[in-house]
Amino acid sequence: MYKIMIIDDNHISVDGICHNIDWSDLNAEVVCKAYDGQQALNYLQNNPVDLIISDIEMPQLDGLSLAENALKLNSSIKIILISAFDKFEYAKQAIRLGAFDYIEKPLDYAYLEEIIRNALDMLDKEQKNLAILKKSRPIMVDNFFHKLIQSSSDEARYTLSDYANYLQLNLEYHYYQAIVIRIQNAVEIKEKNGIEEYHIKLMSMSDTIGELFNKNFALVHTLSTFDEIVLLLGHNYSNPKYFYSTSYGLLTELIQLYKHHLFEINIGIGSIVKCLWSLSSSYSNALKSLEYRFFFPQKDIFTISDTVDKDYTVELYEVSGNEELIQLLCKNDLDGVKKWILSFSEELTQSYKNKQFIFLRVYQLLGHLLKFLCDMGLNINDMEKDIIKTYQQLDSFSTSAEIFQWLFHLCQTISDEMNLSTKSHQEHVCAATLEYIQQHYQDNTLCLNEIAENVHISPAHLSALFKKQRQQNISDVIADIRIEAACSLLKNTSLPLKEISAKVGYSNQYYFSSCFKKKTGKTPSSYR
Structure with missing residues (x-):
């Protein structure tokens, strides 16, 4: 009441x-x-x-x-x-x-x-x-943390401060960390067991993670997406090293719990941050560390500091020189490619004594090359399979020379694919040119510029390309097609020469007769 x-x-x-x-x-x-x-x-x-x-x-x-x-x-x-x-x-x-x-x-x-x-x-x-x-408070809390890890530090502080108080979240800790636990075989499990069963098991894993970490951390929150669980931690440990070692130990324990489980999990560990509003950088770091699973499939837990020497992290993202290699491949200059790879190998082996880092740089280079080929519309599936297979057998390389020899062979494959694609493209242009002439030879205004515009290349390029591929000038092809059509009309119809001349693309009857005699050795009348 x-x-x-x-x-x-x-x-x-x-x-x-x-x-x-x-x-x-x-x-x-x-x-x-x-x-x-x-x-x-x-x-x-x-x-x-x-x-x-x-x-x-x-x-x-x-x-x-x-x-x-x-x-x-x-x-x-x-x-x-x-x-x-x-x-x-x-x-x-x-x-x-x-x-x-x-x-x-x-x-x-x-x-x-x-x-x-x-x-x-x-x-x-x-x-x-x-x-x-x-x-719906639990949903709002999830939304709060989702927004937190997706926003910049300033944006998160501005938009979420009031919500932290409203949701009664105690978030005043010395250190924070984001961890991404990815289900590598999620697609297979869904196909085999169904989406509902998959998510029930994913929720059970989230509960297990909570129970495992609640003993050692004040803030433990899990966010489940379709194929991964994001774990957010916070605590008042005295220093970040102890925080990190504690979380790493518990993650190792989690790996052992799921060693023979339905789920195949990989874990990316984010950096330790001092401010709640900076958790997005830790989350980004965790995602980035998971990228290295491609290089080290034998590992379960990934951190950038484990895979790359800290002194090299900035250099890892430098791509200077890659364009030069692409230019050499476009020219089919395999000698130049070999010299470039030799220089590249000397630079890396002299600067770094870490096989995994060298291989990481090679992969970065290949990523640049494959993106270029993909942008060109080439089929790169076989090359990708070769790269994956090689990474899975990384330990089989006993010297750096073997790595760069493999790289050269891959560049040869790329060059062959580009040449094949170029030849195929040129054949396509020539075929399109012939088709256009066949369809428009009756137009007395038909010219090189019009054809080039239709096949989307410059007139000069089309003229040179067609002559190289077909050993014939485009103007001769137009004339041949027109005279061939005229021969058919002369044999099969009683149309006057003036009308036949117009039908095959000649605006002047006398010029038509001159061209006809030049091609056949006879005048149109004597041919008829």
């Missing part, structure tokens, strides 16, 4: 409202009648009320001030303000303060009851929504 408070310094007004409203029909009861604002405020500080009906003009504490204080105590309380004065300023202040409605005296009790009913209906809806909101 809703609790109602009525306040007016006029006792008759209070009694009038009490006795002229059917409170039982509204599922409400008047729990407090007050005759000044201060008395009402004192009651509100110790007793819950759902709806206040208050006069504005009162001694000590007026209705507007009472409304302002009441909403500070309970923001969901509904307030209906009443005044005997027709002051528009009162209405504006009432709405600005957050009052539900403003009514003028003398009161129309039927209208007041309607306003009260509307206020209680809104209160009912808000209470139901509040209940739903409280039930």
Whole structure:
């Protein structure tokens, strides 16, 4: 039942409202009648009320001030303000303060009851929504952490600070870390067991992770996506090294728990950060470390510091010189490619004494090459398979020379594929050129520029390419096709020469006759 408070310094007004409203029909009861604002405020500080009906003009504490204080105590309380004065300023202040409605005296009790009913209906809806909101707190917490790891530090601090307080999240710790636990065989499990069974098992793993880490970390939160679990940790350990070693040890234990399980898991460990709002950098670091699984399939847990010497992390992303190799491949200059690879190998072997890092640089180079080939529309599936197979057998290379020899053989394959593709492209252009001529030889305006525009290359390039591939000029091809068509018309029709000339693309009959005799050795008339 809703609790109602009525306040007016006029006792008759209070009694009038009490006795002229059917409170039982509204599922409400008047729990407090007050005759000044201060008395009402004192009651509100110790007793819950759902709806206040208050006069504005009162001694000590007026209705507007009472409304302002009441909403500070309970923001969901509904307030209906009443005044005997027709002051528009009162209405504006009432709405600005957050009052539900403003009514003028003398009161129309039927209208007041309607306003009260509307206020209680809104209160009912808000209470139901509040209940739903409280039930959805776990979802809001998940959304909070999802947004946190996807946002920059400044953006996260600006947009999420208030939510941390609202959700009552204790997030004041010395250090934080993000970890990504990826299900490598997720697709196979879904196909075999179904999506529902897969996610039930994924939720069970999330529970196991929580139980494992809750003993050692104050903040333990897991976010499940389709193919991975993101683990967020926070604690007040004295130094980051101990934090890191503790989480690493527990992750090793997790790997052992799932060693012979349905799931094949790999773990990427993010860096330790001191600020909650910087967790996105730790998460990004964890994702990046998982990329190295391609190089080291025998490992389960990955960190950038484990795979690459820290002094080389910046150089890892340098790609200078790669374009030069691409140019050599485009020219089919295999001698130049061999010299480039020799120089590249000498640079790496002199600078770094780490086989895995050298191989990582080679992979980076190949990634650049394969992207170039992919952009050209070439089929690179076989080359990718060769690269994957080689990485899985990395330990089979006993010297750096073997790695670079393999690289050269792969470059030979790339060069062959590019040459094959180039030849195929040129054949396609020539075929398209012939087809266009066949379809348009009757147009006396047909020319090289028009054909080149249709096959999307320059006229000069088309002319040279066609001559190289077909050992014939395009103008000769046009003439041959036109004369061949003319021969057919001369043999099979009785059309006059002038009309035949026009039908095969010649605007001048005499020029047609000259070209015909040049090609066949006869005039059109004698041929007929």
